[in-house]
Amino acid sequence: ENIFDRSRMAPKTPIKNEPVDLSKQKGCTPERNPITPVKLVDRPQPDPWTPTANLKMLVSAASPDMRDREKKKELFRPIENREQSNTSDSLQYNMVDDSTVDEFEKQRPSRKQKSLGLLCQKFLARYPSYPLSTEKTTISLDEVASILGVERRRIYDIVNVLESLHLVSHVAKNQYCWHGRHNLSQTLKTLQEAGELQYGELMALFQHKEQDLEYKFGERKREAIPECQDRSLLDFPEPDCTSASASSRKDKSLRIMSQKFVMLFLVSKTKIVTLDIAAKILIEETQDTVDPSKFKTKVRRLYDIANVLTSLGLIKKVHVTEERGRKPAFKWIGPVEFPGKTDEPRGHSPTSDPLPTMQSEACAPYQIHATGKQRFTRHASFNVGQPCEGTRRKVSSEPNSPRQKRQACIVNSDEYCSKMINLAAVCRQKIAEDNRTCATETTLKSGRNPGIDSDFCVNTLPQTVFPVVRADVPSLSLPNGVSSQTLHSSIPAPSKTENGKPPVLPNQPFLCFPSSSLFMLCGGLRENNLRETLPTTGDVGNRGAEAPAAVLPGACQKHSSHKCTSPSAPANDEEPAAKKQSLERNDVPLSLVVPKKSSESPKASSNPGSGCTSAVHLEAFHLDLASPAPEATNKDSTKPLDSQEQEKWPRNKDPYERAPGKEHISKENANQPFPPQYLYVQPTAGLSSCNFLFSANQAPAAVSLTASQLPSLSVPCVVVPSAALASFPLVCSPTIASPVSPVPDGSFSAATSMSFSMSGPASTTPVFVGPTAVVTPKISPLVDSQQPTHPTLHLSPVLARSCSAVKLDSPVCMGHPVTLLKLQQPSSTPLTPKSIRPACHEAFFKTPGSLGDPVAWKKNEGTQIRNASSVQRRLEISSTSPD
DNA sequence: CGATCCCGCCACATT
């Protein structure tokens, strides 16, 4: 070091460092002695040099060199690192020694250059946003700190925020594991849900205006509310923190603050949060008396967090001018839709890894769900996907406990808002009660799951709720444009409807059968024969029961890596949570029908295989598509997918026009008469080992299948061993394989066959069954290519999406691109002011996911695609900002 | 002068 100093610093050093340097200097060079004194004399020293400072200088000076040598010189200019502010002083003396010094001086690190935001960018630049699942990237704090030329403390600031979003995880001492943004949307979704529970009302209050009212309603609408309420209510009261463990003060840490901060954005209607409001909300304890100092401190922290979030591209700084003047604020510019769409799918699979942590940390409140344990188990398995598994273990084990504590803490913090919340709570309770009546059964189901982790709870609850909420089917049948609207409207309605009809809302498109084991899934495909299955659904449907023929094969694809839907039943079957099975389609299943017992009968009748299960769960997902013709008979569907797709493609070209909204949809509809629907019948516990999937019909699929290869399968139903399902997530993509997919139908058939065979044994890998041939390998490439082009995406992309989705995190598969689009549009569309539907969607998705096994899809193949989320984003963008 | 937020002390946690 000394040497080093001499070469470079020598001149400067003397000036600055009085005592220390002197000693050193003396040792080193007598010459300087004289100098030093002079300097001192000259300058009374503005510099507060401290021994530490010297050390720092040395270190900093050294570090840069190190970097250059060792690493690439790339990084930054040494300048940054150096703190020598010696400038003036040094100049005088130093001039002699080094002219170069001056330069450094000039460049002195302006504050900005050292900002946390910039530092964070550098940090992020070192790691891929979407690392391959296979590669686990470990981050060494010391290493990074030295490379970036900052103190480790700063790295903590960054890492803590990143950890709150699950971009990294704390593996071990000084070691963090980089996950990238694969799970980001999932995390955000979770946070949003949590946020709604905790802050929805508060935010509404803060954001006064008439909006508030709406806001509240909207929130209530969302599934979260009811659920949350229960939880929240429960949780809040609990002072658990204390008891649970000595809550370490750390619990409140930056991490939690960060999550809460993000929640505020996600809950905020405007997506803009002012610092003061955030600080007020986040300050624990009495909101009444806001200790000024505390407030100030909080704001400081928020700046720290905001800097990191800004670097992540999730928020941006803005100013809001209010009566009083302009206030600093931040606007959320990250993804927003997860709830409904993107997230849904993800929810399932992604939940596995990310959620656990997330939930534990952030969402202490949600514990209710039953699903928990199962997930846990799976959870472990899930880990596979993630990069740092080995580490994970630790994490999972270790962190959990601590995190739990944290949760407790969180709860407490929430309490501070209790007053405000209480008001809301009252309302919620009412609502919740209503819901409960309806949901009770469902809940019970969830409850069945023996082990429930608090972590998972969040998801499950909402899910459970959803089913309940949606009652009406009518909307389902809706024609195109209408359908989309209805869906949305319907969704919101429920919440509002709280008035009284919990179980079935008139408006709602879906019927809820509390205990029903059946779920209907509606694929984007036009014809789903499913409706037959459900009386109510019938509307959806379409043609008769027979229609359903198109079996899953076409519709559903399983992908080993993909997460598709999950079927749920936990592999074990022990607890066949009815819901779990839900498939998800990521698509946006508009409606969900859960006919319970009653439904069973119908289904059973309808289904040949039904016999297996006395209690079958039927899940129906509905794509919003308003397909023009519900009528579209099977036969229509029978049209070769290709043809349809082809048509679509061309159209895709014009996406822009469509984009605006419904119109777009209508077109699609035209193309696709119906969203395909699938019925998934789960065997009740133990009953059958087989699961049946019925495709509403996708003609194409059916056709292809039968024609090409699965003559035997002519039957509309696909039977999948429950066990298999459990282990695999099913994805049903009503949509046809995009033309892109090279795989011929034959492949498809093969796939199907495989699925069956697979089912028997418990294979961990999910099978993807698609009407069209699905090619796993291909998928990835396709996805990539497609992604870039957003417009096209929506159409063909189905597969891609599904794939992508799968790859990513989302457990759910998106089967129907179209549907998604539609949904999004509406949501994105300015038309409906309220974003209600999103919530609904989310709930939707969640349900399956949460219920369903938490398949650990996410891992999937190594190659992960940016997810559906990205796609969605694009979509949204396109739709939202129509050019 | 208010908005930002760097810096690093020091308490607490972990090893």
Next chain:
DNA sequence: AATGTGGCGGGATCG
């Protein structure tokens, strides 16, 4: 006790 973490707030810098 050493070391890792990270809460916290003084006070510098920015605009």
